[in-house]
Amino acid sequence: MAVFNRCLRTRVLAAVTPTTAFAYVIRTLSASCLRMNLGGDLKSASVLGQNPLHLKRELSGRNVQWVFLGCPGVGKGTYASRLSNLLGVPHIATGDLVRDELSSSGPLASQLKDIVNQGKLVSDEIIINLLSKRLEAGEAKGESGFILDGFPRTIRQAEILGGVTDIDLVINLKLRQEALLAKCLGRRICSECGGNYNVATIDIKGENGNPGMYMAPLLPPPQCASKLITRADDKLEVVKERLRIYNEMTQPVEEFYRSRGKLLEFDLPGGIPESWPKLLQALNLEDHENKRSAAA
Numbered sequence: 001m002a003v004f005n006r007c008l009r010t011r012v013l014a015a016v017t018p019t020t021a022f023a024y025v026i027r028t029l030s031a032s033c034l035r036m037n038l039g040g041d042l043k044s045a046s047v048l049g050q051n052p053l054h055l056k057r058e059l060s061g062r063n064v065q066w067v068f069l070g071c072p073g074v075g076k077g078t079y080a081s082r083l084s085n086l087l088g089v090p091h092i093a094t095g096d097l098v099r100d101e102l103s104s105s106g107p108l109a110s111q112l113k114d115i116v117n118q119g120k121l122v123s124d125e126i127i128i129n130l131l132s133k134r135l136e137a138g139e140a141k142g143e144s145g146f147i148l149d150g151f152p153r154t155i156r157q158a159e160i161l162g163g164v165t166d167i168d169l170v171i172n173l174k175l176r177q178e179a180l181l182a183k184c185l186g187r188r189i190c191s192e193c194g195g196n197y198n199v200a201t202i203d204i205k206g207e208n209g210n211p212g213m214y215m216a217p218l219l220p221p222p223q224c225a226s227k228l229i230t231r232a233d234d235k236l237e238v239v240k241e242r243l244r245i246y247n248e249m250t251q252p253v254e255e256f257y258r259s260r261g262k263l264l265e266f267d268l269p270g271g272i273p274e275s276w277p278k279l280l281q282a283l284n285l286e287d288h289e290n291k292r293s294a295a296a
């Protein structure tokens, strides 16, 4: 097994141009961690109506390599994490990697704090370094496959990723504009367990032929209720800036994958109870656990 060497990475990063260095880091990791290119295209499986889970069993060592796109507050983390549990692949959210780094008070923390709190994107170099370290740690635990959430966020990141591994499917989550801001502002995190909740109730009345939409709040269990915190970048002005940056920098990534036939557009019809079964249907997946608890 190829073991990623931190000194080598430092030397390579210093010696070559940034793009080459990022690609080198991910290629090294991809080759060893992700067991790439073992065949099978799970994206086309879902499009063609076969069951990706069935295919997954047939592809020894090759788990899904999916990406979630979507505006801040759309619910990428919620659905990526549910699919990660269902498919048995890691959910890797680059925003979480950035927040872990921020709370670690390591050398990067002070540099990242201002950028994140202003709603800006951190540099490709930093984000790829954090992602590489996360993949390296996953390799050590025997992980394979991934659901990426928050990466790629720029065309350059998408090109680098595409240069080193195959992405099977990109799920583009979409939610009505009126709901996005409220969802971001209602987001809360348990400071103890890290659980994600939302205190916003979205209740858009149907008018002029447009349907209404209801999304119940996602309230914390009693043990988390008194420990909720709001992300520093979930303030109104910062959220507006993040939405602006998404439209400018990340929306082109949707087209990047659309033109390659990898994009699955999914309009969220409401909260989790309505959206989760429909998302599973769109992916040709079944959640037996969910069915069992719904029937109970």
Ligand SMILES: Nc1ncnc2c1ncn2[C@@H]1O[C@H](COP(=O)(O)OP(=O)(O)O)[C@@H](O)[C@H]1O
Binding pocket: 071, 072, 073, 094, 095, 096, 098, 115, 116, 119, 120, 121, 122, 123, 124, 127, 149, 150, 151, 152, 153, 154, 157, 233, 242
């Ligand atoms: N791929 C990335 N490229 C650059 N910056 C990133 C990336 N992923 C996360 N970040 C940084 O982390 C912050 C939080 O990310 P995330 O939790 O994904 O936010 P959101 O809820 O807006 O999708 C971003 O505003 C940005 O500063």
